[in-house]
Amino acid sequence: MKIHEYQAKELLRKYNVPTPRGEVAETPEQVREIAERFGGVVAVKAQVHIGGRGKAGGIKVAKNPEEAEEKARQILGMDIKGFTVNKVLVEEGIDIKEEYYLGVIVDREAGRNAVMVSSAGGMDIEEVAAETPEKIAKAWAYPGRGLLPFQINRLIFDAGINPAVRKEAAQFLRALFDCYLGVDATLAEINPLVVTGDGKVIAADAKIDIDDNAMFRHPDLEAYRDEEGAENPLDAEARRRGINYVHLGGEVGIIGNGAGLVMATLDEVKRAGGNAANFLDIGGGAQADLVANSLDLVLSDPNVKGVVFNIFGGITRGDEVAKGILEGVGRLDVKVPIVVRLTGTNEEEGRAILRGSQVIPAETMQEAAREIVRRSRE
Amino acid sequence: MKIHEYQAKELLRKYNVPTPRGEVAETPEQVREIAERFGGVVAVKAQVHIGGRGKAGGIKVAKNPEEAEEKARQILGMDIKGFTVNKVLVEEGIDIKEEYYLGVIVDREAGRNAVMVSSAGGMDIEEVAAETPEKIAKAWAYPGRGLLPFQINRLIFDAGINPAVRKEAAQFLRALFDCYLGVDATLAEINPLVVTGDGKVIAADAKIDIDDNAMFRHPDLEAYRDEEGAENPLDAEARRRGINYVHLGGEVGIIGNGAGLVMATLDEVKRAGGNAANFLDIGGGAQADLVANSLDLVLSDPNVKGVVFNIFGGITRGDEVAKGILEGVGRLDVKVPIVVRLTGTNEEEGRAILRGSQVIPAETMQEAAREIVRRSRE
């Protein structure tokens, strides 16, 4: 789950990670009021679930409350790569002396949490990683033991952090890592990590991704979920219904069981000359109701000109899927072609259920893909 | 560091380990007052740093406040194996349905923390360990990871804890282990661990030893140090002066550097027919002041008829020790013989300093032991 910068900073503060004083606002007037209370220079920062806000004009500095209100008026409602800005974070200006990059991620290959620190702060870290990897100091936390003091020490020396703030930087790193583990994050990025003129180490920006699988441990974080700014309302709707859906924007709706199989179906549709409207995985052991609901969701996309089902029964039973398809088709007045490829557990029963309906059967996934692409063009 | 039962229970409560309601008292009147507030049956328990209180009559149950006061009068001031009872813990009576033993210790051989649970609660666990070891369920915590949930589960099943309180027992174990690690304990024993009639799991007794080496992390626990009840006032005095001293009760005072060497000197004194008054290790790199202070402490024991120094200079310098001895001898009016065996670093300088003083030199530790035993009998 992606969370906003202001939410990430709320979490950081809970773990004693220093952040600038800041408040979130939804109107230019609120922004002015906050800026008045803060006094002096403030930054007004768009809160959207996408990178590159700065370059897109989503972050502006204001010298006084009037200017803050004016900047907020420019930013609020703005479109950044398809995301609408509904909220801004108003932060006290900080006296930036040095900028560093700090990132913690789950390193799949190592099977451990990796911590990266670089003096190339504020820059595009992927570019730094590609071009001057020696500028990134790395350490891998030992599972169960966490990030050990000597590792923190080494990161600071290797990244060339100003020795004058070594103690503060070590405290920051420890607290950040505690936060990362504490909230079950899969990513925590502080870019830039700022050393201020008076020797404070502070998180100027913050990005935290929470592990969706761990949300059962963090019911309080559910409130951080914000689908409003998502790219497509269908993604939000899918989330509400508990359906594993990704909007892709093409004209062929795709439903299947198992992520790999659905992705392969996407590939086959593409090879057949079509464009996937979405990715939808009903998972293992789906019941008729979920299938009907999924069809409903896919069909609510006005671009969709046809839907293909690709089901390989294992735990998922063919008859359940067939029932769900008919239920969905019955509920809605379906005008577009629906091609169904059904095999595996209870495939016979499933096909029998679908016989005589408007649903078009297919033998293989390749055939199904060709068929739906052809028919959705008609 | 040994702490009292009431202190151990204070720590347990901080870690949410269930304990009976209880308060500490120093007079029979206080006991009565506490018993009045608690109402009903109470237990009055001697707080001394020695085991076997129960058998010695240091634990008594009272049915009402009057009886509580009376029992307190019997217990307070009592001598238990050389320890004087200055405090009692007054606890609400608990409805004991089942009794278990629970112990956590540092297992030297495994290099890990071992947890032991047994249904043979309330009994002498060492006897159980020797005679029916299969009645003790054991688990070793994984360093850094702690006691894992499956280990707690297994301990409970293997020890045959009543399945009806499995969840409560698991919570108890987890909390107790957290407490153990949290306070840097080297031992935590709950004997008996009680299951009450209404299905609560509660620490009826508690014994916790804190790692002296870890006290720098727990300055707040310094207040728990209680030397008053110690066997000998000299032990308390040594602690105050920061001297590594153990009172042993014989007539030959022993001072040396290095625990192994001092113990070997003890053995030699015994072989020569004497009895050690104490063990005193001045440690490595001792300065003259510590040496003088140590001599002072040993001589303050009225039983001491002679003192032997056994010094092997390494980090410890012979001249420093010699200076310290003369300083000590000069400060006090020493009436008993002092034999000094000095070798290793700066031994020549040391011997030169002692020459002409009342101190008797010896070549080897065997000679020194024989000499001091002989002279202390004169």
Add this chain to the structure above:
Amino acid sequence: MSILLNKETKVIVQAITGREGGFHARLMKEYGTQVVGGVTPGKGRQTVLDDVPVFNTVKQAVEETGATASCIFVRAEHNAADAVMEAADAQVPLIVCITEGIPQQDMVKAVDFVKQQGVRLIGGNCPGLITPGDAKIGIMPGHIHTPGPVGIVSRSGTLTYEVVVNLSRVGIGQTTVVGIGGDPILGTRFVDVLPLFEADPETKAVVLCGEIGGSDEEVAAEYIKSMTKPVVSFISGRTAPEGKRMGHAGAIISGRSGTPQAKVDALNAAGATVADSLADIPDMVQKLLS
């Protein structure tokens, strides 16, 4: 021969008294797997599936049954990672974790623990493994498999079934099919399974089914360079747009690594024929076998 699993393997099922665990334990048993016991804390001394004893702890189950493998259906919220560690602590040599949705930090700890204990974990979030005709541990439909000369290793469940069905249909059977799972943190990766196939005398060719995300295929490609046996590979999600999450947490394209093209290039460079469509795999394998 086969890898990892055969008729001799004695399997216990953790959470055997649950809906999924019970259902699949029965299917495994029906397929011929020696299901020697189950574990559900608090349900010890029961018997399920006619004659399968249930134990309170894995340790007890291993002691009483001599189990050499465990199949885990414990739900993520019920601490599936702890169940994995319990099996590892009890020195079960092969642990197969079917459970999906285990938090990544739990898996980081569990995978490290399993390695320390010197045992093998397959999964989590995997369909398990099957040696056709001998035994299966997991949830794959047994009947689509046929004994034969092809080893299969895959990150995806249903996709693998598709490959198996297509191969079986043209008469190409499998030595062992291993579904390693699609999560970011896994007990076993491609590169851990390939050497087993390379060493197995009955395996004549290998099919590797990868997908977008991570860099396991690239790492596998490095190993494939040194293999004597032919490898056919397939990468699912090649047309998926960057940065879109496709259900498997692993299927995120992040930064420079994990792009489908990088995987295809690496596999091609290593001499592992890459199939553009699943439908092409049987022909390609047939050619390599003959």
Add this chain to the structure above:
Amino acid sequence: MSILLNKETKVIVQAITGREGGFHARLMKEYGTQVVGGVTPGKGRQTVLDDVPVFNTVKQAVEETGATASCIFVRAEHNAADAVMEAADAQVPLIVCITEGIPQQDMVKAVDFVKQQGVRLIGGNCPGLITPGDAKIGIMPGHIHTPGPVGIVSRSGTLTYEVVVNLSRVGIGQTTVVGIGGDPILGTRFVDVLPLFEADPETKAVVLCGEIGGSDEEVAAEYIKSMTKPVVSFISGRTAPEGKRMGHAGAIISGRSGTPQAKVDALNAAGATVADSLADIPDMVQKLLS
């Protein structure tokens, strides 16, 4: 020959800029030990003892000097256990921790970590080790040692010096003298050192100096049964009363194990002659050597 340490060993000193670290680094160097560097965070790029470079991290020190051993003087309150783990993480093969007073829970973690990293830790709270005439790592007075045929392993510092002096005085030298330390949780125990002496062709006899507390002597006795070389042993504190703490945390007699008599009996049964007095050791060794 010798064990663990010789002229080729390259040593770094952690906390070399401290009082103790600096003092003993100089003595080690004077004895002939290759002291190639020191580590003190924040004091990197300095030079001490004429030509010994100081680094901020152990990793850097190892990379730049090729160190094969580290001697740790970091104080307990400054997290000596972390210093041990830093050396282990940097894959220093031999770590000698002189520091005394390290909390037991810190050592539990550090010793486990060191094992996982596959390196060797001696100590904490130990005098270190010396191969007379070649090199020393630690705080023992070098001049009392003589090269020769006897391996010594001991839990106590000054007691060992006493044994060494008595041996040297009658002309019996030492291959290597290893002080394993007296703490309850140790990196290396008797039973870890004895096989090294057994395998060392120059070591003709072994002296083992134990003390009351723990059961390391009993464990060692088990191994001694299988040794071809003669072992002389000594147990310090045999007359100490039960339950009294004697400075070394290890020297507590608890319960049935660790009583001096149990140790003496076990060693006698294993064929390791037990000396009643330190003074008897030289004669006993002399007899066994001839």
